[in-house]
Amino acid sequence: MTVARDLLGCILHTEHCAARIVEVEAYLGEGDLAAHSARGITPRTQVIFGPPGHAYVYFIYGMYECLNLVAEPKDVAGCVLIRAVEPVRGQDLMEARRGNRVRKARDLTNGPGKLTLALGISRREHNGADVTRRTSPLFVTEPDVAIAASQIETSSRIGIRQSTDLPLRFFVRGNPFVSRP
DNA sequence: TGGCTGATGCCCT
DNA sequence: GGGCATCAGCCAA
Numbered sequence: 289m290t291v292a293r294d295l296l297g298c299i300l301h302t303e304h305c306a307a308r309i310v311e312v313e314a315y316l317g318e319g320d321l322a323a324h325s326a327r328g329i330t331p332r333t334q335v336i337f338g339p340p341g342h343a344y345v346y347f348i349y350g351m352y353e354c355l356n357l358v359a360e361p362k363d364v365a366g367c368v369l370i371r372a373v374e375p376v377r378g379q380d381l382m383e384a385r386r387g388n389r390v391r392k393a394r395d396l397t398n399g400p401g402k403l404t405l406a407l408g409i410s411r412r413e414h415n416g417a418d419v420t421r422r423t424s425p426l427f428v429t430e431p432d433v434a435i436a437a438s439q440i441e442t443s444s445r446i447g448i449r450q451s452t453d454l455p456l457r458f459f460v461r462g463n464p465f466v467s468r469p
Numbered sequence: 470t471g472g473c474t475g476a477t478g479c480c481c482t
Numbered sequence: 483g484g485g486c487a488t489c490a491g492c493c494a495a
Contacts, residue, residue, distance in 0.1 A: 313487070315487075322487070323487085324480095324487080327481080330480075330481075331480085332479085332480065332481090346479095346480095346487085347478070347479060347480090348478095348479085348486060348487070348488065349476080349477070349478080349479095349486065349488050349489080350476070350477025350478035350479075350486090350488095351476070351477055351478075351488080351489080352488050352489070354487065354488085356487085369487060371487085389490075389491095399488070399489070400487070400488075401488045401489060402488090402489075445487075446487080447486095447487055447488070448486095448487055449485090449486085449487095
């Protein structure tokens with residue numbers, strides 16, 4: 289939960305692109321039925337139970353991939369879903385990868401499935417990547433512009449059917465790339 | 470502007 | 483075989 293808030297403002301880097309994280313959701317280990325880790329270790333969820341600072345990329349609804357960052361020590365479940373980012377570098381490439389249908393700038397990366405497409409993130413190439421190393425195909429660096437605590441807004445999580453009441457979604461107030469206010 | 474729906478593949482029971 | 487941490491397009495107002 290603390291990690292989730294700290295990730296706001298951080299910069300996510302892939303090979304040719306960089307983007308600022310503006311919306312996240314925390315998924316806890318115990319008692320959080322909405323989390324993929326709720327039923328223990330499976331082939332899909334083993335990364336979540338590994339060391340922190342690694343990427344958990346999963347496939348959903350038959351066509352989208354979503355990016356999480358593992359937040360808890362080894363053997364403890366807990367991760368942060370990256371829900372929206374603001375492009376910083378490589379915007380042309382993001383547009384090319386998203387296709388010509390994108391009309392407004394914010395539609396490029398204002399959702400978990402959209403940002404993985406735009407940044408070129410996939411299970412095959414990025415699941416399990418160590419995001420603390422600059423040599424990694426996917427890594428995170430400190431904020432270029434600090435996000436004040438007063439700018440962080442909290443809400444319940446989006447798109448889930450279990451544990452819908454927990455206040456575990458965090459986003460930057462007023463940022464146009466946030467998926468929903 | 471907001472609500473509904475089809476697309477589509479994988480994971481787990 | 484059911485359900486899913488989604489998205490874009492369509493429709494009614």
